[in-house]
Amino acid sequence: MERTTAEGYPPSVCDSSELILGFVNTRPSGNGRVESLSDRDGLVRWLTGAGLAADDPGVSYADAVAAQELRGALETILRAHAGCVDDVTSVPAAEAYLRRVAERYPLTPRLSADGCTFVPAQTGVPGAFGALFAAAADLAARGAWSRLKVCKNPSCLAGFFDKTRNSSGLYCGAACGSQMSMRAYRSRLRTG
Numbered sequence: 001m002e003r004t005t006a007e008g009y010p011p012s013v014c015d016s017s018e019l020i021l022g023f024v025n026t027r028p029s030g031n032g033r034v035e036s037l038s039d040r041d042g043l044v045r046w047l048t049g050a051g052l053a054a055d056d057p058g059v060s061y062a063d064a065v066a067a068q069e070l071r072g073a074l075e076t077i078l079r080a081h082a083g084c085v086d087d088v089t090s091v092p093a094a095e096a097y098l099r100r101v102a103e104r105y106p107l108t109p110r111l112s113a114d115g116c117t118f119v120p121a122q123t124g125v126p127g128a129f130g131a132l133f134a135a136a137a138d139l140a141a142r143g144a145w146s147r148l149k150v151c152k153n154p155s156c157l158a159g160f161f162d163k164t165r166n167s168s169g170l171y172c173g174a175a176c177g178s179q180m181s182m183r184a185y186r187s188r189l190r191t192g
């Protein structure tokens, strides 16, 4: 998370966005993605892929459950960024959850002449979860946090980085966009 670069245009994906999107996209979807955090081994695979704490021998099933909960809350925030929250209570609930668990995964500020970054204060799985909070803080500091979204196609729901100039992207890619406009077109035909 050692980046201090100010966000330029075009906005670009970075280690921080990759980390969070990779984590959110461990969830299953109608597009064929399967649940990747169902057990301890799944969590170890994600940790390894993300270059985090994979060698922590203490990784447990409870950690995988905690990871799924954390992922659910982050996903709700990313849905809110895309303006697709069905239940108005879900965002405050996710925010309250994130406030609560953030206390378990503290960060340490690392100050330099160039700026300030946050690094996890712990190692192992708590450090890995802390790295997700550090990544979110990094994106927020660079004005890019709201660009992390969940695709509005209900059969996809993939996390993606919105690179549109005015942050108006709703779909993870052209395929989902055209699938949804085709669906809307057909429903307009049906309703006459």
Ligand SMILES: [Zn+2]
Pocket (backbone or CB within 6 Å): 151, 152, 153, 156, 157, 158, 171, 172, 173, 176
């Ligand atoms: Zn999509």
